[in-house]
Amino acid sequence: MSTIAAIATGNAAGGIGVIRISGDEATAVADRVFKAMDGSLLADLGGYRAKFGNVIIGGQPSDNAVALVFKAPKSYTGEDVVEISVHGGLLIVQKTLEAVLDAGAKPAEAGEFTKRAFLNGKMDLTQAESVASLISAQGEAGMKASFNALQGSLSDKINSVLQKLLDMSALMSAWVDYPDEEIPELEEDELLSTLKECEAELDELLQNYDNGQTVIDGVDTAIVGMPNVGKSSLMNMLVGRDKSIVTQIEGTTRDIVEESVRLGDLVLHLRDTAGLRESDDVVESIGIDKAYKALDEAQLVLAVFDNNKPLQKQDREILEKAKSKPAVAVINKVDLEQRLETDEIENAFAKVVYICAKENKGLKELSSAVEELLGVQDFDTGAPMLANLRQRQNCQNAKENIAEAIGGVEMGVTYDAVNVMVDSAVEELLSLTGKKATTEVVNNIFSKFCVGK
Numbered sequence: 001m002s003t004i005a006a007i008a009t010g011n012a013a014g015g016i017g018v019i020r021i022s023g024d025e026a027t028a029v030a031d032r033v034f035k036a037m038d039g040s041l042l043a044d045l046g047g048y049r050a051k052f053g054n055v056i057i058g059g060q061p062s063d064n065a066v067a068l069v070f071k072a073p074k075s076y077t078g079e080d081v082v083e084i085s086v087h088g089g090l091l092i093v094q095k096t097l098e099a100v101l102d103a104g105a106k107p108a109e110a111g112e113f114t115k116r117a118f119l120n121g122k123m124d125l126t127q128a129e130s131v132a133s134l135i136s137a138q139g140e141a142g143m144k145a146s147f148n149a150l151q152g153s154l155s156d157k158i159n160s161v162l163q164k165l166l167d168m169s170a171l172m173s174a175w176v177d178y179p180d181e182e183i184p185e186l187e188e189d190e191l192l193s194t195l196k197e198c199e200a201e202l203d204e205l206l207q208n209y210d211n212g213q214t215v216i217d218g219v220d221t222a223i224v225g226m227p228n229v230g231k232s233s234l235m236n237m238l239v240g241r242d243k244s245i246v247t248q249i250e251g252t253t254r255d256i257v258e259e260s261v262r263l264g265d266l267v268l269h270l271r272d273t274a275g276l277r278e279s280d281d282v283v284e285s286i287g288i289d290k291a292y293k294a295l296d297e298a299q300l301v302l303a304v305f306d307n308n309k310p311l312q313k314q315d316r317e318i319l320e321k322a323k324s325k326p327a328v329a330v331i332n333k334v335d336l337e338q339r340l341e342t343d344e345i346e347n348a349f350a351k352v353v354y355i356c357a358k359e360n361k362g363l364k365e366l367s368s369a370v371e372e373l374l375g376v377q378d379f380d381t382g383a384p385m386l387a388n389l390r391q392r393q394n395c396q397n398a399k400e401n402i403a404e405a406i407g408g409v410e411m412g413v414t415y416d417a418v419n420v421m422v423d424s425a426v427e428e429l430l431s432l433t434g435k436k437a438t439t440e441v442v443n444n445i446f447s448k449f450c451v452g453k
């Protein structure tokens with residue numbers, strides 16, 4: 001394979017910055033840029049050896065550096081790898097990469113290191129995809145779940161179902177192909193119970209998919225309600241600082257104010273919106289349109305009501321809209337006298353919490369309400385989990401093929417017909433783990449990675 005290089009440490013200044021080089025010529029390329037203090041060549045080193053030296057840029061020693069050598073196949077990519085660590089200034093890291101490219105490496109494409117790790121058999125597709133979700137995980141639960149997938153928990157699960165299907169398929173083929181031989185007759189009951197076991201295991205993965213997505217990607221959350229109910233105060237309470245402007249004037253918030261926060265084990269991508277009401281003000285009206293759009297797009301709605309005011313027409317409209325979404329009614333200003341018809345709200349929402357945003361009270365209750373509503377309170381981060389739509393689609397298709405096979409056996413169709421369905425399920429699972437994925441699928445997966453990964 002050609003030799004590729006990229007900055008591995010991201011596009012920000014830091015203590016050190018790492019340029020990673022992978023491929024047959026990795027040590028030769030690195031030796032043109034890095035000079036060890038003791039004069040030794042990286043090409044002569046064994047794996048997992050490091051040297052201190054200088055990087056040479058434009059003929060000039062330009063920074064102190066450490067070079068780390070990995071020898072194929074014992075590296076992340078399975079190829080020879082050299083990592084050059086320089087001081088982490090944006091310019092020095094960029095210039096070192098340029099020197100490495102001038103020395104004969106090609107710039108790596110997005111995800112190319114991990115793609116090579118996959119192509120060289122270091123990991124399967126589910127593990128490669130878990131690298132991407134591990135990097136983008138924002139909450140602890142998502143981080144743990146992604147690491148489990150990197151360790152192969154999903155692969156193990158899929159492979160165990162796959163093995164059962166393959167064993168069954170082999171038996172059925174033998175039965176069909178050599179009816180005269182001494183092959184013990186296939187027990188229909190056994191066949192059915194194995195098929196149903198496989199179906200149930202895939203079904204469990206599918207059931208868990210939404211929770212997994214919620215936990216890994218975070219939840220797009222809209223804070224909506226009438227003007228002055230305390231939406232921005234709630235936003236600030238969740239963020240833990242003065243993010244949104246709060247005043248006693250109705251119509252304070254106009255543009256959407258966004259911030260991601262951690263609430264319990266979850267990450268919420270919050271959008272504080274303009275108070276919903278009829279308005280003649282051009283600017284405010286645009287804000288209100290944006291608020292409705294945020295409400296429509298949200299995966300979770302925090303509908304805020306003022307404990308101190310009777311329900312208004314607009315409140316009832318919000319109440320109606322929120323019904324079609326996972327929504328928590330947040331009744332604010334419980335420090336003031338109750339004038340709100342809370343019964344009506346209790347009836348309309350699955351979850352209602354009472355808070356006092358001004359005094360930061362009610363955060364815990366809100367957090368448990370959200371976790372219960374989204375069904376993630378007992379989310380098992382150790383359980384195997386489908387990480388994306390691609391995996392989900394393969395799993396869904398395999399499950400459907402197995403369901404057809406079950407129907408076939410029950411209706412007494414021939415084993416070679418049943419076997420066709422089982423084989424389709426096998427194909428789906430092979431493409432899920434990448435043992436048999438098309439180049440197109442593979443390219444598509446890695447193109448979504450960042451450069452340097």
Ligand SMILES: Nc1nc2c(c(=O)[nH]1)N(C=O)[C@@H](CNc1ccc(C(=O)N[C@@H](CCC(=O)O)C(=O)O)cc1)CN2
Nearest residue numbers: 018020068070073074075076077078081083113122453
């Ligand atoms: N400096 C550095 N840190 C890093 C990485 C890296 O590439 N470089 N990683 C990546 O981005 C992650 C670690 N991943 C790695 C995976 C495998 C091997 C490796 O050498 N594997 C060999 C040896 C296995 C063994 O001894 O058991 C192998 O698979 O054969 C190294 C790093 C996170 N930290």
Ligand SMILES: Nc1nc2c(ncn2[C@@H]2O[C@H](COP(=O)(O)OP(=O)(O)OP(=O)(O)O)[C@@H](O)[C@H]2O)c(=O)[nH]1
Nearest residue numbers: 227228229230231232233251252253275356357358
């Ligand atoms: N007594 C009391 N007042 C509160 C509470 N929460 C917010 N307020 C007050 O209510 C007023 C409106 O608060 P905001 O957070 O700006 O309300 P909003 O819903 O964002 O209003 P708009 O942006 O205009 O739609 C402010 O004067 C807050 O100090 C509370 O729990 N108790």
Ligand SMILES: [Mg+2]
Nearest residue numbers: 231232252253
């Ligand atoms: Mg506001």
